[in-house]
Amino acid sequence: MHTQRVDHLSHTQRERLAYIDFRLYFMGEIGRPDLANRFGVAPAGATRDLALYREIAPQNIEFDGSNKIYRTGKAFVPLFEHAQPRVLSALSLGFDDGVNGESKPLLPCETPAILSCPRIEILAPICRAIHLKCPVSIRYHSMSSGESERVIVPFALVDTGLRWHIRAFDRKSNEFRDFAVTRIQAPKLLDEEAKAGERQDHDIQWTRILELELVPHPRLERPEIIRMDYAMAGESIRIRVRAAIAGYMLLRWSVDASSDHSLQGHQYRLWLKDNLSLYGVENAVLAPGYTLPREGKNK
Structure with a gap:
């Protein structure tokens, strides 16, 4: 990333340049109307922003004169760091500043309906x-x-x-x-x-941090695909999570938390390798397949 090149600019300038960077990176093009609609700037202001971006990162942007639009340069390298959650939110929901309460997705995207929404x-x-x-x-x-x-x-x-x-x-x-x-x-x-x-x-449950080791479910024939799905660097993925939300997260991720990886079903693609890591977690009962360890069973 090359954010040091824009550190001297004002916050509003960086915000507009980041939007240009985003559109080029994920949409492949940007025009003056895109900036004008997003930030309410005049066409002359949008032109200056595009010229400034081109001055800072000339390899990132090319002008298509026939269509009067700027396109992604062949040697494009992002000028800003675009966080994954914000990228996915923008693509699926759009950029919404809360003024008009309406926002359109940037790309066709279907997301699950929210059935439980706070007032x-x-x-x-x-x-x-x-x-x-x-x-x-x-x-x-x-x-x-x-x-x-x-x-x-x-x-x-x-x-x-x-x-x-x-x-x-x-x-x-x-x-x-x-x-x-x-x-x-x-x-x-x-x-x-x-x-x-x-x-x-x-709050002991809140301050206690667990490290959960998740592995491809042993019943699956192609664990390498599961490792690919979850970007596992090795044989497992280690997640640090608060005890107060551990059970909720394992339920959300459909992780088999049984001691013998006995749960059946296509939704169980991950297994909690050591379910004793949930010992003392109040909401562990929410984790699929989890049962309290029997005291003294080895005596």
Whole structure:
């Protein structure tokens, strides 16, 4: 990457040059209307941005005079580092600044429908409470105990792939728990600070970091393809994850967490090589095939 070439530029200039770089890298072309539509700049401003990009990275961009458009140079090397999650988000959802609430994907892309989506008017005060580190009173609907009034101290949002929940200290149970955002009603921030024992550094499940070793499922005949799918450098992939979300992630990734890799089904392409790494993890029961180790079975 050559970001040092643009370090002296203003933030807005770098943002526009990064967009030019992105369009050339992933779309193969860019025109003045693309910049004008994205940033609201005048045609003359778009021309200056393209000229500046061409001055900094001339090998990256070529002008197609017949079509009046700039195309990717044959010796193209990205000027900026484009993070994979942002690239995939832009390609599938587009660039959305939140002003008009609408955004179009840059390429044809199909993504799974979101069945469990938090309401913005509930999510917003919860996010404020996380940022301000203050308690919030809520009405919560639990599968086990029904509706109840609670005061919680949230400190993180978690996307499990199936739902969004918050990790928080629950003053009712006096412990750290997960709360599905869709089950929260009437959140109200309290004008007080969280107590010392309610903060995230006291959440053992949150602060404990596990290293999970995932390998191609032993029942598969072509493990080399699985290693290719997950960009494994060797025979396995090692993932560092918080204990508080480990079970959710193994469920999301459809990892066989049984001790004898006994789960059947095409969805199980990975196996957790050592399921004892989940010992003491409260949500380990969510991991496919995981069972609690029997105490004293070797005695």
